[in-house]
Structure formats: C-alpha cells, structure tokens
Amino acid sequence: MRVALINPMFRLPIDTRTTPHMGLAYLAAVSERRGDEVRIYDADIEEQPLADFLREFRPHLVGITANTPQVMQAWCTATAVKHELDVPVVLGGPHVSVTPEDLDFESLRQPAVDMVVRGEGEGPWVEILDRVESFLCDQPSFTSRALMDPAHVIFRDVLGLSYKTADGELHRNADAVPLTDLDGLPWPAYHLFKMDRYTNLQPATDAVDGSRSFSILTSRGCPYRCTFCSQSIMPIKWRARSPESVLAEWSHLVKERGALEIGVLDDSANIRKPRLHQLSDLLIANGLNHVPWIFVNGIRANLADLDLLKKLKAAGLKRTAFGVETGDPEMIVRVNKHEDHDTIRQAFRNAKLAGIETIGFFIIGLPGDTRDSMQRTIDFAIEIDPMIANFSMMTPYPGTMVYEEVKRNGRFLMKSWEDYVFFDQKARYEMGDLTAELTEEMYRRAYRQFYWRPKYILRTVRRKDFWLNFGRNARLAWRTVVPRKEKTELRRAMEASV
Numbered sequence: 001m002r003v004a005l006i007n008p009m010f011r012l013p014i015d016t017r018t019t020p021h022m023g024l025a026y027l028a029a030v031s032e033r034r035g036d037e038v039r040i041y042d043a044d045i046e047e048q049p050l051a052d053f054l055r056e057f058r059p060h061l062v063g064i065t066a067n068t069p070q071v072m073q074a075w076c077t078a079t080a081v082k083h084e085l086d087v088p089v090v091l092g093g094p095h096v097s098v099t100p101e102d103l104d105f106e107s108l109r110q111p112a113v114d115m116v117v118r119g120e121g122e123g124p125w126v127e128i129l130d131r132v133e134s135f136l137c138d139q140p141s142f143t144s145r146a147l148m149d150p151a152h153v154i155f156r157d158v159l160g161l162s163y164k165t166a167d168g169e170l171h172r173n174a175d176a177v178p179l180t181d182l183d184g185l186p187w188p189a190y191h192l193f194k195m196d197r198y199t200n201l202q203p204a205t206d207a208v209d210g211s212r213s214f215s216i217l218t219s220r221g222c223p224y225r226c227t228f229c230s231q232s233i234m235p236i237k238w239r240a241r242s243p244e245s246v247l248a249e250w251s252h253l254v255k256e257r258g259a260l261e262i263g264v265l266d267d268s269a270n271i272r273k274p275r276l277h278q279l280s281d282l283l284i285a286n287g288l289n290h291v292p293w294i295f296v297n298g299i300r301a302n303l304a305d306l307d308l309l310k311k312l313k314a315a316g317l318k319r320t321a322f323g324v325e326t327g328d329p330e331m332i333v334r335v336n337k338h339e340d341h342d343t344i345r346q347a348f349r350n351a352k353l354a355g356i357e358t359i360g361f362f363i364i365g366l367p368g369d370t371r372d373s374m375q376r377t378i379d380f381a382i383e384i385d386p387m388i389a390n391f392s393m394m395t396p397y398p399g400t401m402v403y404e405e406v407k408r409n410g411r412f413l414m415k416s417w418e419d420y421v422f423f424d425q426k427a428r429y430e431m432g433d434l435t436a437e438l439t440e441e442m443y444r445r446a447y448r449q450f451y452w453r454p455k456y457i458l459r460t461v462r463r464k465d466f467w468l469n470f471g472r473n474a475r476l477a478w479r480t481v482v483p484r485k486e487k488t489e490l491r492r493a494m495e496a497s498v
C-alpha cells in the first residue's frame with residue numbers, strides 16, 4: 001500500500017531547531033517492514049505544496065501527527081487531504097491521546113478525521129494498515145465511507161483506536177498494551193526525511209551544520225508523574241532497549257549516516273544506571289565516543305552520580321539537561337519531583353566535575369508559586385549556574401494534574417490550542433494571587449537576572465560556538481523581544497501552507 005505520514009506545520013514562535021519527527025520515523029519504519037511504500041511530508045521543511053504531493057503520490061492511507069499546539073493545523077491538513085483524495089485519515093500523537101478530556105473525540109468530530117490512535121502508535125498503526133489492505137483487496141472502487149460503514153466491523157477490536165463510523169457514531173476501543181520488546185522495533189526510517197533541511201540539535205548553542213544531527217531513543221516512558229508533565233503517550237512503565245541494540249543503531253548513525261552529533265530523546269534515560277554503564281563501555285570499545293552526544297530532555301538528578309557521569313563523558317556525552325523546575329523547597333514537593341535541592345546541587349556539581357556541560361529546565365508560575373518562591377527559583381538557577389538555563393512559563397497541558405487544578409481553581413488564558421506553546425512570553429493561566437502580570441514579570445526577571453550577569457556574559461563570549469553562531473543568536477534575541485510580530489508571521493505561513 002502507499003502510505004503518507006504528515007507532520008503539520010508548526011514552527012515555534014522563535015527560531016529553534018527543526019528535527020525529523022521520531023514518532024513518524026518509527027511509524028514509517030514499521031510500515032516499510034510490512035511492505036508498504038511510505039512517504040513523509042514534513043510541512044516544517046517541505047517546499048512542495050501538500051496538494052501536489054498528494055496528487056503525485058496518491059496514498060491509500062494518510063496518518064497525521066499532532067501535539068497540542070499543532071492539533072488545529074492537523075485538522076486543516078486533514079481537510080486539505082480529503083479535498084484532494086477520498087482516503088482514510090488517521091490522527092495520532094500526544095494531544096489526541098488525552099482521553100479524560102475526550103480529545104480523541106474532539107478530533108473525530110472534525111469531518112475530515114476518520115480514526116485516532118491513542119498512545120504508542122506502532123501496534124495500532126500496523127493493525128489499521130492490515131485491515132485497510134484486506135478491505136482494499138475486496139473493494140477495487142474504494143471509498144472511505146465504505147471503509148467506515150457501520151455494517152463492517154473491521155476496526156472494532158483494534159486496541160488503542162478511536163474511530164468514527166460513516167453514520168457519525170464515535171467509538172473508543174480499549175487501550176493498547178504498551179510495547180514490551182523495544183529491541184524488536186525497526187530503526188526510525190531516517191532515509192525518508194530530507195535530512196539536509198533540518199537544523200542541528202541545539203542551534204542556539206552549537207555551530208554544527210544541519211543535516212548531520214540524529215536522535216535516538218534508548219528507553220520509553222517514565223516511572224515518575226510530575227504534576228506539570230504531559231504523559232499521554234508513554235505509559236508509566238519504563239521500558240529500555242538493550243545496550244547492544246542501542247549500540248547497533250548508534251553505530252549505523254555514525255558510520256552509515258555520518259552523524260556529527262546525536263541527541264538521546266528519552267524522557268528519563270538513567271532510570272537503570274548499570275544499563276548506561278554498559279552502553280558507555282560499548283561506545284568506547286567500538287570507537288564511537290568521538291561523536292558528541294546530548295541528553296536533550298534531562299536525566300534524573302537523583303540517579304546522576306559522579307562515577308556514572310564520568311563514564312558517560314568518556315563515552316562522548318557532551319551535555320546533559322536536568323529538570324530542576326523550582327528552587328522552592330515546598331514547591332518541589334508539590335510538583336511530585338521526588339528530588340530535593342541538595343540532590344540537584346550535587347548532580348550539577350558532578351556533571352561539572354566530569355566535564356559535562358549542563359542545561360537546567362525551570363518553570364515560572366507553577367500553581368502555588370508566589371513572588372518569593374519564583375525568586376527562589378531564579379536564585380537557585382544562579383547558584384547551580386548551568387551553561388543554559390531554560391525558564392518556561394507554566395503551560396497546563398490537558399491530562400496533567402496542573403491542568404485539573406487550574407480547571408478547578410483558576411482561569412485559563414489561552415484562546416485556542418495553538419496558544420499552548422511556551423516560548424511566547426505570555427502567562428497561560430491565573431489562579432489566586434498568581435496573576436498573569438506577576439508570572440510574566442518574574443519570567444522576564446529570570447532571564448534578565450540569569451543571563452545579564454557579568455560572569456555569565458564573560459563565560460559565554462569565551463565560547464567559540466558563541467561567535468560561530470553570533471548571527472543566529474542575535475536574531476534569536478531579537479525575536480524573543482518581539483514575539484508578537486513573529487507569531488503573526490507564523491500564523492500567516494501556517495494558513496498559507498494548507
């Protein structure tokens with residue numbers, strides 16, 4: 001079958017990176033293993049109009065991915081697909097997987113959306129392909145209406161699927177069982193992406209030309225449940241690949257794809273430390289440690305001892321992030337972090353001793369935050385002094401505990417799902433004494449106080465990468481100052497894209 005997978009346009013309001021979509025890369029890989037002809041249309045980097053792509057490729061099935069700020073664009077894309085072809089359209093991704101809020105049904109109510117896959121997609125996606133294919137064999141003159149006819153019950157037992165029959169009825173099947181054998185998955189199908197059009201992993205910091213940066217997933221899920229974190233896709237059960245399986249893919253990325261840097265995208269890569277020791281030993285033994293790599297999303301501070309970090313450094317780890325979230329001792333308990341500030345201090349000390357660059361993720365405006373607690377977050381960021389401090393204003397994603405709390409006791413300030421980006425300098429909710437003005441003031445103060453320190457400026461201008469990247473950094477700083485104009489341009493580009 002011919003299968004198209006689409007990432008709807010959603011560039012961030014500031015100029016950050018674009019990377020191949022790993023979820024689509026995995027779905028493409030399992031489709032190819034099934035024998036399908038697959039194409040990926042990534043609207044963020046594509047020059048060909050979508051209509052031309054569809055007319056040329058004429059897929060039998062279209063899959064579209066959607067996180068929360070992207071979902072409205074996903075609906076527009078679905079409409080554009082149906083305008084060109086009568087073909088079943090499936091949506092998947094973090095937004096449509098939030099069932100407590102009926103967000104699968106919200107998408108199914110869009111006329112152009114036929115099916116929604118909730119959670120990890122590989123299993124349900126292959127099931128859908130199998131069933132559409134057998135239906136196609138019997139029905140040479142195929143219509144999506146016939147496929148979704150309530151008289152056929154072909155999707156009734158596909159786990160993890162919500163769907164709409166042609167009579168308009170919405171159905172939600174039981175959840176799919178999380179994948180257990182991650183080693184059994186094929187590698188993400190990077191060969192289907194126009195790799196030369198993507199940026200490097202952290203373009204504001206590193207001056208590596210695009211196209212040669214790859215991501216890898218060595219584990220899935222996270223056993224923790226922080227109150228602000230959107231965990232609609234990955235189940236609470238943490239599952240890992242074997243070090244040997246990771247090594248094989250890593251080696252392929254370096255030797256066959258010429259990777260110049262690798263980003264490990266795991267939510268919590270260091271849950272089982274011996275696994276990382278083994279992986280590091282293998283990378284060193286196989287001479288792969290010359291390619292720098294980064295823990296993009298942060299590792300747990302409570303599991304980052306000096307011994308492990310030194311080993312990771314020897315294996316090529318250049319930089320790691322840690323989710324610090326808050327500098328206030330009461331707030332860190334309230335967000336369910338299961339870490340204390342001494343542990344976090346020690347993790348940053350260990351990383352620095354091991355020679356690893358650090359990123360700290362901080363949240364301004366958590367429920368319960370006050371001027372004093374937010375100031376403690378800024379002070380703590382200055383104290384632990386990471387190479388990059390990333391402050392974001394609390395954005396309550398549906399399905400999180402913070403979202404429930406704001407729904408009960410506060411007031412959302414977002415007008416549509418598109419506003420759920422957090423580089424926009426706008427507070428997303430108000431609750432009690434935590435007003436939008438206060439959150440925005442403290443957010444600006446956080447950046448000012450952290451980045452405008454003479455010590456920090458001196459350290460930064462001494463970095464070679466800073467000068468190599470000067471033009472881009474200046475542009476980025478400018479866009480952070482004038483986000484509104486940027487957002488209008490973004491919206492115009494998005495509207496023009498479908």
Ligand code: B12
Nearest residue numbers: 022023063064065067068092093094117120121230421422
């Ligand atoms: C890497 C990453 C990024 C990267 C790259 C994003 C990308 N293009 O993939 C960058 C830094 C650019 C990024 C940006 C943002 N991200 Co991000 N990101 C992640 C992260 C850490 C890993 C994504 C990943 O590769 N996962 C592994 C793959 C295998 O999973 P997947 O992509 O979800 O795909 C699986 C399923 O979702 C499903 N599926 C997905 N699409 C489809 C489509 C079909 C048809 C089907 C059948 C199934 C299906 O099947 C896939 C295979 O199992 C996740 C956290 C996480 N654990 O997922 C957050 C996450 C996805 N990001 C999140 C957010 C909020 C953002 C931003 C909105 C933040 C912001 N700045 O405002 C932006 C949006 C940018 C954008 N352009 O869309 C949230 C999404 C929450 C939500 N409700 O939408 C997450 C879940 C983090 C979190 N825990 O809060 N992100």
Ligand code: SF4
Nearest residue numbers: 222224225226229267
């Ligand atoms: S923030 Fe990190 S540790 Fe907390 S639930 Fe999300 S992925 Fe897990």
